[in-house]
Each structure stands twice: as C-alpha cells, then as structure tokens.
Amino acid sequence: MDFIKVASLSELPEGSSKIVKVKNSKVALFHFDGKVTAIGNACLHKGGPLGLGCVEKKHGGTFVACPWHGWEYNIETGKAPPGYKDQQSVYEIKIEDDVILISEEPIVQSIKATHDLSDLADLIDLKYQTTGTSLNILGISTTNMNDNLARFSTSENALEKALAYATEKYGAETKMIKLRQLNFRHCEGYYSQHMNACTWPCSITEMDAKDGMTQVYRDMVLWADIVLLATPIRWGNASSLYYKMAERLNTVQNQITLNKNILIKNKVAAFIITGGQDNIQSVAGQLMWFFTDLGFVFPPFSFVGWSRGWTAEDMDKNVLQFKKSDYIKRTTEEMIDNCIETISQIKKMNTIKIIAPKPHRQDSLSVDIENPDMNL
Structure with a gap:
C-alpha cells in the first residue's frame, strides 16, 4: 500500500488533532497518549468535521465527538460507542524521521448503520x-x-x-x-x-x-x-x-x-x-x-x-x-x-x-x- 506525507510530527503535538486531505478525501489526524491515529473526517450522521471535535477518554477508549451533533467514534478503531454499529473509516499511519505518513486508502471502510427513526x-x-x-x-x-x-x-x-x-x-x-x-x-x-x-x-x-x-x-x-x-x-x-x-x-x-x-x-x-x-x-x-x-x-x-x-x-x-x-x-x-x-x-x-x-x-x-x- 502506498503512503503519502501529510504533516510533520511537530505540526501535531500531543493532545491535538488536525484535518488533512488524502486524495479526494479529508482525514482527521489525532495525537493522543503518544500515538498518532487517523479516521475519516466526515461524520457518518450529517458530515460534520470530526477533526474539530472534542476528544475524551470514555466508553473504555479514546473517543472524538462530532462538533455538530455529538456522534462519537473511537479515534483508533473508528468504532462507535457500545450499543451502536457505525464504523468510521480508518487509515494506517507511519512515522518516519518526524514525518507523518498516511495510507492512500483506508484499511477499514466506513459503515453507516441503520438507526431506528x-x-x-x-x-x-x-x-x-x-x-x-x-x-x-x-x-x-x-x-x-x-x-x-x-x-x-x-x-x-x-x-x-x-x-x-x-x-x-x-x-x-x-x-x-x-x-x-x-x-x-x-x-x-x-x-x-x-x-x-x-x-x-x-x-x-x-x-x-x-x-x-x-x-x-x-x-x-x-x-x-x-x-x-x-x-x-x-x-x-x-x-x-x-x-x-x-x-x-x-x-x-x-x-x-x-x-x-x-x-x-x-x-x-x-x-x-x-x-x-x-x-x-x-x-x-x-x-x-x-x-x-x-x-x-x-x-x-x-x-x-x-x-x-x-x-x-x-x-x-x-x-x-x-x-x-x-x-x-x-x-x-x-x-x-x-x-x-x-x-x-x-x-x-x-x-x-x-x-x-x-x-x-x-x-x-x-x-x-x-x-x-x-x-x-
């Protein structure tokens, strides 16, 4: 799989997030607990920017809440909280010489579950x-x-x-x-x-x-x-x-x-x-x-x-x-x-x-x- 440079590690200090573009998609980068992770930026609900969301430890992991309506995703696995079946896309990350490299394609595809309305x-x-x-x-x-x-x-x-x-x-x-x-x-x-x-x-x-x-x-x-x-x-x-x-x-x-x-x-x-x-x-x-x-x-x-x-x-x-x-x-x-x-x-x-x-x-x-x- 091909990887592309999206940022330097110094541009994404511990406890921060950043939105980057990978091909024609926008991806949310996170740097928490010494690890850089990446999931799709578009919330599966209405397309809100996850990279601007609040990140908290909850539900047994580290989750970002969409700033629009509060839908949550694990920043490592892309999974929704327990009880929900939504899956956000996940990208692979490599760090080489202070450079953040991201896979051109997601390694986990997004799935929007059916919600009972x-x-x-x-x-x-x-x-x-x-x-x-x-x-x-x-x-x-x-x-x-x-x-x-x-x-x-x-x-x-x-x-x-x-x-x-x-x-x-x-x-x-x-x-x-x-x-x-x-x-x-x-x-x-x-x-x-x-x-x-x-x-x-x-x-x-x-x-x-x-x-x-x-x-x-x-x-x-x-x-x-x-x-x-x-x-x-x-x-x-x-x-x-x-x-x-x-x-x-x-x-x-x-x-x-x-x-x-x-x-x-x-x-x-x-x-x-x-x-x-x-x-x-x-x-x-x-x-x-x-x-x-x-x-x-x-x-x-x-x-x-x-x-x-x-x-x-x-x-x-x-x-x-x-x-x-x-x-x-x-x-x-x-x-x-x-x-x-x-x-x-x-x-x-x-x-x-x-x-x-x-x-x-x-x-x-x-x-x-x-x-x-x-x-x-």
Whole structure:
C-alpha cells in the first residue's frame, strides 16, 4: 500500500488533532497518549468535521465527538460507542524521521448503520394530514406560569374562546398546545457551524423523539390548516416561550435554504396579543414577519389585541375589565371568520407553483471560498 506525507510530527503535538486531505478525501489526524491515529473526517450522521471535535477518554477508549451533533467514534478503531454499529473509516499511519505518513486508502471502510427513526417517520416522510376539505385549527398558548399556582391568562382565555367558536360554528377540529407544559430544549445553534447541521426533523428531535417540540412540528407542519398563536406582552415583546419555540422552528425555514423545500403550504396564521401595557402593533409585526418567512398566509386583520395602556399598573383590574368586555369575544370570532374564509380560498392554490424568494446556498457571497475543514 502506498503512503503519502501529510504533516510533520511537530505540526501535531500531543493532545491535538488536525484535518488533512488524502486524495479526494479529508482525514482527521489525532495525537493522543503518544500515538498518532487517523479516521475519516466526515461524520457518518450529517458530515460534520470530526477533526474539530472534542476528544475524551470514555466508553473504555479514546473517543472524538462530532462538533455538530455529538456522534462519537473511537479515534483508533473508528468504532462507535457500545450499543451502536457505525464504523468510521480508518487509515494506517507511519512515522518516519518526524514525518507523518498516511495510507492512500483506508484499511477499514466506513459503515453507516441503520438507526431506528420509526418514531419520526411521519415527519421524515412529510405525511401531511390536511386535505382539500379539512379544517384543523391549532391553538398555541405561549404564556408562562406555574400550573400549581394557576392564574387567569387573558391571552390563553381569548384563545380558548376562539377555538370554541370555531368548533361550534364551523365544526372545526381543534387542538391547543400550551408551550409551558412541553419539556423542550432551547435551540443549540447547530446552524451557526454549518447550514447542513440544521436538519429536518430538527437534530434535537432526532436525538430525543420525546422532546416537546416534536408535538409542535407534527401539529403545525403536518396537521394544522390554521394556526392561532396567543401571547402576552412581556417588556414590549412576545412571551419568552414564543421565542424559544421560534428558534427551534429555524429547522422549517432552513429547508428552503438547503433543499428549496417549502414545508408550510396553504396554511393560515393569526394572532392574539394581550398585555397591561401597549405595544401590540410592534409585537404583531414581529410575529407576522416570522410566520410569513415560514410560509404562512394571513387573513385581513390578522391579529386581535387587548391592552389598557402605559399607565395601567393595576393588573387586578385588567383581568376584571377583560372578563366584563364583549370586545374579546366579538373580535376573536371575527378573526376566526376571516381565517376560515382565507383558508377556503388558499386551499385552491396550486402548491407546486409556490416559490420562496429566499436565499439558497449558492447565493452566498462566499460560495466560491473553500473551507478546508468542512467535508461539504
């Protein structure tokens, strides 16, 4: 077997790693415990650069964790940890006169094992539950509270009124998600490393199908025709739980960038915004900007607001006034009427003709610049 020079030993001090190119492949070199080893650089999961990963002693050996999603490989054998059958390619190393030589071909070939993702099959295959005649309305309450010390929520109460009206008048199928009752992780920013690191389904969901956002993905993307989002105003902004959810929805928008794949088609969104202090139009603008970027369509007059103004610090009276007011009941019903009229129209649209005028990977100003560490 032929060997080629890839580095000097001084370029790879003890406790370090380095990415080198061998023919048309990138290889991760490691120097740990006085031994230089080499395995394929491209993680078998999504192609992350193993040479940039963290190396630790664990599982009875020395393992590198992919910096994208944490898949692990033994840096000597290329094997995955116990319980997994993945095998990374392994290259032979020789050291001659402080020169690191590597085999031109791997001595062990990579094998990507089959992983059981059956719990996510509907998301992977995009098994939509909407039809030309379905009327599925999803309510999402983003208010945060301790349910053991439950308080009255104006935004959630208005959402309940809207869903009840939709069922009573139109026979709609409705669901309500209370984000505070879902145990879901924050977005962990994989996209900031590489666009391919942000996946569909979300890589966090793939790691843990019980993560609470899995329900949001299923109900919002696959099931709902109409999404009603209700939020209180918190310091002039939507609820922090809303933003936590929105960050995890980057996986939906990113499919446009990566694959020109629009997941949200022929769906309507509208909003309920309540608060003691006034900033309703600004919050509505933030919500509308984000939801249109996902692909949602809005009805005329797409939000209902309730506020008592800047000086309204007597929040106990806010609730009293809210409960006495006929305004919320009337306007939420009118919003539902508008949503249903809008969905009846957009269901006639040919989804094949829907185009997202968004940046794609080839539009990047640095598209012609090669990153020597990346495999993609």
